[in-house]
Amino acid sequence: MDFGALLPFWVATALYLGVFAIYVAWFRVGTDAVGRPATILLGITVVVHGVGLASLGLARGFFPPTGTGETLSMVAMATALIYLYLEFDARNRGLSVFAVGVIFVVMVKASWIGPAEEVTPLLRKHIFAPHALAIILAMSAFVISAFLSTAYLVQYRQLRRRRLGIWADRLPSLETLDFMTRRATRVGFFFLTVGLVLGIVLAHEAWEKNWTKDPQPWFTIGTWFLYGIALALRRRRGWQGNRVAVANLIAFASVVVGILLAYGVLDTAHRFGESAP
Amino acid sequence: MICVLGQNHKTAPVELREKLAVTEEKRAALGELLRADSVVDESVVLSTCNRMELYAVSNDPRCEQERLASMLAEVHGIPMQEWQDTTYFRRDHGAVRHLFRVASGLDSMVLGEGQILAQVRDAHGWSTEQQLAHEVLHRAFDEAVACGKFVRSETRVSEGPVSVASAAVHLAKKIFSDLPAQSVLLVGAGDTGARVARHMQLFGVKNLRVTNRTRSRAEKLARELDAVVVPWTQLDEHLPAVSIVVTAVSSPDPVLTRERVRAALGAAERRTLFMIDLAVPRNIGEDVQQVPGVFLYDVDDLQQLVQDDEGHRREEAEKAEGLVEERVGRFVEWYRARAAVPTVRDLRRWAESIRMAELADAQHKVDPETFELLDRFTARLMNKFLHVPTVGLRESAAHDQSDTMLQDVRRLFRLDEFDHQ
Numbered sequence: 001m002d003f004g005a006l007l008p009f010w011v012a013t014a015l016y017l018g019v020f021a022i023y024v025a026w027f028r029v030g031t032d033a034v035g036r037p038a039t040i041l042l043g044i045t046v047v048v049h050g051v052g053l054a055s056l057g058l059a060r061g062f063f064p065p066t067g068t069g070e071t072l073s074m075v076a077m078a079t080a081l082i083y084l085y086l087e088f089d090a091r092n093r094g095l096s097v098f099a100v101g102v103i104f105v106v107m108v109k110a111s112w113i114g115p116a117e118e119v120t121p122l123l124r125k126h127i128f129a130p131h132a133l134a135i136i137l138a139m140s141a142f143v144i145s146a147f148l149s150t151a152y153l154v155q156y157r158q159l160r161r162r163r164l165g166i167w168a169d170r171l172p173s174l175e176t177l178d179f180m181t182r183r184a185t186r187v188g189f190f191f192l193t194v195g196l197v198l199g200i201v202l203a204h205e206a207w208e209k210n211w212t213k214d215p216q217p218w219f220t221i222g223t224w225f226l227y228g229i230a231l232a233l234r235r236r237r238g239w240q241g242n243r244v245a246v247a248n249l250i251a252f253a254s255v256v257v258g259i260l261l262a263y264g265v266l267d268t269a270h271r272f273g274e275s276a277p
Numbered sequence: 278m279i280c281v282l283g284q285n286h287k288t289a290p291v292e293l294r295e296k297l298a299v300t301e302e303k304r305a306a307l308g309e310l311l312r313a314d315s316v317v318d319e320s321v322v323l324s325t326c327n328r329m330e331l332y333a334v335s336n337d338p339r340c341e342q343e344r345l346a347s348m349l350a351e352v353h354g355i356p357m358q359e360w361q362d363t364t365y366f367r368r369d370h371g372a373v374r375h376l377f378r379v380a381s382g383l384d385s386m387v388l389g390e391g392q393i394l395a396q397v398r399d400a401h402g403w404s405t406e407q408q409l410a411h412e413v414l415h416r417a418f419d420e421a422v423a424c425g426k427f428v429r430s431e432t433r434v435s436e437g438p439v440s441v442a443s444a445a446v447h448l449a450k451k452i453f454s455d456l457p458a459q460s461v462l463l464v465g466a467g468d469t470g471a472r473v474a475r476h477m478q479l480f481g482v483k484n485l486r487v488t489n490r491t492r493s494r495a496e497k498l499a500r501e502l503d504a505v506v507v508p509w510t511q512l513d514e515h516l517p518a519v520s521i522v523v524t525a526v527s528s529p530d531p532v533l534t535r536e537r538v539r540a541a542l543g544a545a546e547r548r549t550l551f552m553i554d555l556a557v558p559r560n561i562g563e564d565v566q567q568v569p570g571v572f573l574y575d576v577d578d579l580q581q582l583v584q585d586d587e588g589h590r591r592e593e594a595e596k597a598e599g600l601v602e603e604r605v606g607r608f609v610e611w612y613r614a615r616a617a618v619p620t621v622r623d624l625r626r627w628a629e630s631i632r633m634a635e636l637a638d639a640q641h642k643v644d645p646e647t648f649e650l651l652d653r654f655t656a657r658l659m660n661k662f663l664h665v666p667t668v669g670l671r672e673s674a675a676h677d678q679s680d681t682m683l684q685d686v687r688r689l690f691r692l693d694e695f696d697h698q
Contacts, residue, residue, distance in 0.1 A: 029433075030433055030436075031430070031431055031432060031433060032430040032431065033430070033431045155451070159448070159451060159452065159572050160566070160572060162573075162574055162578045164451070164582065164585075172454070173450060173451050173452055173453055173454045174451070174452050174453075174549070175452065175453050175454035175455070175549075176454040179454065238548075240548060241548065241549065241570065242569075
């Protein structure tokens, strides 16, 4: 493995670890004096991470992600970006430890796998890059939405039980969590729609009707429906709060199952670096 | 000298504080007295529901407690003897520390509360408009406000509940993102419920409704709280429209049952209801807690929250005191260093006068170009000679409480005999 290609992954991973440590310190003391440097360092880390991925793409002549490691790296970066936006918008760092902790774990995995050494022609097609980017942004938004839904349920339960722990103290209000969840889910649904459409076009171009035999796209369409139902129930039936949080988590479970199946059990062309069916 | 004469919730009950409360009219009259006074150089009047304080700056030793108190007595038309025992007077370091602690919420009835910061800022603003505050109080109040913001961002002294009422607000803020936008229904017209309602108003709640079996009592409280009266018989019609319910009526049986609350939430657009039951026996059925979207807290729950937070608040307050002391120290250093300004100014003038006299003597003996060179050279030389003593005088004034070095320098260079003209 080329050390130069791995370096951006390692640097980003180390920085995320540093950010995570500061956010853990913030979680204990809760003051801006500790929180502010964490936020600033996270912003710097996202920029460094982006520059690293861009330079990898420039060196190779085609845009990442073209392998599992790069995909995970971009998911981590996109999640960090969306998290930063929500932290700024809600002026609350309550989810920082969880969000950055998961980002760090994803980056460790990404660094372990590293960038792709061989890239199939399919992944060099023009339409692949926007498809991949849209899907990654969607997944990142759904990851955040899942965090927020979990946080909502934790906060809701603590308030109902009348025993506020350290979590309740740090988390935003229930209404804020609900609002942020709605925002993250809508962003994710939008990008998933774009990614699906582009993906179907790409698949048709590459495999014609054979793509309908691949289970992975159908899982993604199923996820799209689940999130669509969650959004529709909120809009049409007035669902809010913990009902929507549970619906979001069910939809997110389908994302996780789909990824696990695609990379574990299913016979699918949706594995970067392997040949198409 | 900076000093403060004041009265607050710790030193005087509300009946006495009411007597010294400064209305707009009285503030204007007090302002006139302060402006006309030959002893007070600068002043700021701070008046809130829990304190009345008069800050003054003067170089005249006659600026004492009695003088300031007599102005207040004149404005209010109340003899000093009736209230002077309930006031406090602090000077210099003590006065500055007091101001910084007040701005940081460390002297407030609710530790760390934020409203006082705006009140301190407004008091300074008014005095500035009236040209009552000048250099020293401008700096003192600016730094006090900065200190207040710093303490609140660097510690958690303003977080967490200190009373049943503040615990209720604390919980409401954990449920609702926009507390001022919420509507509150107060069931019962007693003091207990009213305290919680007032506390919510402090945090911006405007939409308040009051209901009570005895309509006249509800009307009386509604007038005090600027609230709307809801007839007791129409309680069920108003429940769907509110998001917070505070109950404190005397009743052997629950007033709000599970069926009533479920029906209200079913009819409501919003499905969240925060209910605070302050009565014993309780007004809200325990099974109401099982209704989805309901957050029900009784007085024991709120007391427990307060107790859980007490130790933590004390720790944060200690941290805050340390931060305040640091900032007070920096301001006092600046203030004391000012004492050196007249001496430094006189010293430089004395040196400049010698330089100019020598230059005048040399002017006719050299050509204009050489004269200009001499002028620049002697100016630089003078500045270099005076730099170290100038810094020394400022540092000595900042750290030494006596005027020894300043007086010695004035004597040594005979600055008091020097004709500045």
